[in-house]
Amino acid sequence: MIEYWAESEPEKFRTFYGEFGPLFKSGLNSDFANRDRITELLRFHSTRTDDSKASKDAETASKGEDTSEKSTASKGEDTSEKSTASKGEEKSEKSAASEQQDKEAGSNALADMVSLKTYVARMADTQKEIYYLSGDSLEELKRDPKLEYFCKKDIEVLLLADPVDAFVVPGIGSYREKPLKSIEKADLDLDDDPDEEEKSDRLTGEALDRLFAVFKEEAGDRVEDVVASRRLVDSAVTLTIGKEGLDSHLERMMKMMDQETGTSRRVLEINPSHPVIRNMSRMQEAGSDETVRLMARQLYDGARLLQGELESPGEFVSRMTRVMELATKRKDS
Incomplete structure (x- = not known):
């Protein structure tokens, strides 16, 4: 019946999905006999959704x-x-x-929601994975810096704002031999082919390594690594998760349900082409180590804020005020 609605009476299917979508999707983890049929009927918002x-x-x-x-x-x-x-x-x-x-x-x-079948049908031949990103709301997801590369390359990403999605979608594993992959993962196989202008603007070599060292010291053992990002276009930094780490949205939900999971260490990705990063390198060369460290910590905490992981917003605001004070300070004072 539901399959018939999806195919022949879409309005009825939309009414059903709007009312019972979360319960229906949870069947993936309980109704194993009909798992494939349920998967075909799943619908998701995406970066191509026109809401x-x-x-x-x-x-x-x-x-x-x-x-x-x-x-x-x-x-x-x-x-x-x-x-x-x-x-x-x-x-x-x-x-x-x-x-x-x-x-x-x-x-x-x-x-406007998309099925996995439709997503795969409009994938480029070179795309090998089905990408998704989960979070608390569609508006929050659309502003996530991790989408920048995919938007630039016109690669569709599923946006999972329904709380149940975080529990059921990773369990799908693959669809039509296409693995489902969270773009929060640090180990994404992304094509990194910058144009000539990007190459000329990109910070490289020892200068980048010295800046990485500052970020590592400021972030401490809360990060697994600091690396040059291939997914950032307009943002300076973002946080991703290591190969064995839990999706950050799922981790937060598990904690809300008093399920102790520990805290996965993040990978801090830095955009070597961003003006702020290049300016920080010049300041470091000029000996302004204190200011560079202040800015590194502020960028790191800003990334944590976007992830919903910042415990001390008061400290963040105080540091931001200090950064603004330094930026507006007269050179002769």
């Missing part, structure tokens, strides 16, 4: 209904009794309209 149209449609509908309701209320205010009744009806109509908008927006968003 902006649904938001605009809902906003337009909301404005139209507000105007209509105001007009109706205005015409109905002939007597005090009619006015009271009108206000009660307005609230009822507005509540019903709001519920309808939520349903329509949800239905439109589901219509």
Whole structure:
């Protein structure tokens, strides 16, 4: 029945998936006899999901209904009794309209979700893995620096914002001989072929190694390694996970459920082409070690903040103020 809806009656399937999606997906870890059939019916948001149209449609509908309701209320205010009744009806109509908008927006968003079959069908011939990223919300995921390389190369990434996804998707393993791989993993096989301009801007050699040493000292044993990033385009740093580490979103959820997992050490990736990194290297050469260390710690903690792993935001803000003080300091003072 559900397979028939997905194929022939998509509106019914979207209604079902919107209501029972998390429960349905959890069947991957319990209904092993139907595991393959369930996998075919999974739907995900992705970096190619166009949910902006649904938001605009809902906003337009909301404005139209507000105007209509105001007009109706205005015409109905002939007597005090009619006015009271009108206000009660307005609230009822507005509540019903709001519920309808939520349903329509949800239905439109589901219509843009992608199946694994569709994802694989539009993969480039050179792409060997199905990429995904999990997090607390779609907006948070879309701002994650780890997506920069994939957006630049127009490689689709599944965005897993449903809490149950973190538990079931890694267990799929592979689909049609394509491994599912979290882009949080440090060991991704990415094509690193910078253009001539990027090559000329990139920090290399001993200068980069000296800067790495500062980052390692500031991050301490909380990081497994500090490496040059191949996935960053616009950001200076990001945190990834080692081969044996847990997905950071899954790790946070496990802790919320009082499941002790320990804390996986991260890999700190640095963008050697970023202006801040190049400027820090020049400052290091000029002997401004204290400032360079301050900035290194601030960049590292900024990456932790984006990961939801920063324990001391007060210290982070105080350090940011100090960095701004140094940046605005008069050279002759």
